[in-house]
Amino acid sequence: MITAQSKPLADRPWLDPKAIPQIRIDSLTKAYTAHTAVDNVSLDIFKGEMFALVGASGCGKTTLLRMLAGFALPTSGRIFIDGTEMGIVPPHERPVNMMFQSYALFPHMSVESNVGYGLRRLPLDDATRKQRTQEALDMVQLGGLGKRKPHQLSGGQRQRVALARALIRRPKVLLLDEPLSALDKKLREQTQFELMDLQYKLGITFIVVTHDQDEAMALASRIAVMDKGQVVQVGTPAEIYEFPRSRFVADFVGTANLFEGTVCACEPGRVRVNCPETGGELVVDDAGSFALGQQVWVALRPEKARLAKEPSTAARVNQLSGTVWELGYLGNRSTYRIKTSSGKLVTVVAQNERRTAQAAIDWSDEVFVSWSADAAVVLQS
Secondary structure, eight states, X not given: OOOGGGSOGGGOGGGOTTOOOSEEEEEEEEEOSSOEEXXXXXXXXXXXXXXXXXXXXXXXXXHHHHHHHTSSOOSXXXXXXXXXXXXXXXXXGSSEEEEOTTOOOOTTSOHHHHHHGGGTTSOOOHHHHHHHHHHHHHHTTOTTOTTSOGGGSOHHHHHHHHHHHHHTTOOSEEEEESTTTTSOHHHHHHHHHHHHHHHHHHTOEEEEEESOHHHHHHHOSEEEEEETTEEEEEEOHHHHHHSOSSHHHHHHSSOOEEEEEEEEEEETXXXXXXXXXXXXXXXXXXXXXXXXXXXXXXXXXXXXXXXESSOOOOSSEEEEEEEEEEEEEOSSEEEEEEEETTSOEEEEEEEOOSOOSSOSSOTTOEEEEEEETTSEEEEOO
C-alpha cells in the first residue's frame, strides 16, 4: 500500500530547489463586494502530488479550486500550469478536470454513458470511445456495472463513477471538491486508500479540497491550511501536525492543549514559560528565538501526555495535577479531560492496550498529567 509518508525522497520534489512546479499560483486574489474570498495566495504544486487544501467553511479553499478550473476569474494574480498562464484559457481548454462534491451524475443515463460523456467533443470513433470508457470503468473497479443507472448504485459506487468521468479525458490535473463527504465513515476510510493507490499509479496531480483534517492527513503528500482567504501554513502532514506555526493551525489540525504564558528563560535549545494555568513553569525543547516576557502559547497534543495516579519522578518532565472531569471510551483508546485547580481542562488520549472492561483511571479520580520537554511546541501567535 502506497501512502504519502512512504514515498521515497525522489517523489518529494518540493525539497529540491531545482524542481519546477507543475502549477504555480502567484499572488492570487478573489474579491467580492462584501468580502475577499482568496487573499494574495501563492503556491507551488508539483507533478504527481496529492495536494490538499483544508480549512473551515468560508476560508476560500473551494473558490481557489474554482479559479484553477476556470469557473471563477481572479481579481488579481496569475495561475500557471506547465508554464502556461491560464488567465484567458476557458475551462474546457485547460488541462484540468474537476470532480464535484455532489458528483453531478445524469440520472437518466447509464453508468457508461455518464463516464463517457466527457469524450463527446473529442474526435474519436465509436470503437475508441467505447474502449476508453471501459478502461475508465475498469480503473475504478466498475467494469461490470456499465449498464446500470446511478440510482442503482451505492454511494461509494457513484463516487467512483464521478471519478472515472473526471479521469477519462486524461487531464494533467484533477481537482476534487470534498470527494468523500457523502460516504459513511468506514467506506470513506476504505476509499481514501483506493484513491491514493489510483493517483500513485496514474501519476496525475490531484488537488483535494476538504474540511476533514483526518482525511487530508491520510491522503495528502502536502497540505495547505487556509484561514480567512490566506494560506497560513504549507507542509507535509507530519510537519503540519507536529510543528504547527500558529495557534490556529495547532487547534484546527487535530486536537491541541494550548497553555498561555510568558517566556521567563531562554536556554540553548530550550525555553521556559511561566504559565499561571498550570501553576508553574513549563519547559519546552525549542530552538526558536524568543524574548524574555514575550507572550506565547505552549501547544501539546493529547497523545503526547501521560496519565497516572502517581506523580512522575523523571527528569525534564512537565507535570500538573487534576481530576478526571470527562471520560470517553472509544474502543482502541480513551479520551480523558482533566480539570486542574485553575479550572483549565486538559485533554489526554491513552491507548487501551489491555483487553478489559474496567478502566484503570475512572471518573473523579485524582491524577497527574506529565509530558517530556520535547513533546510540545512554543507558538508566538
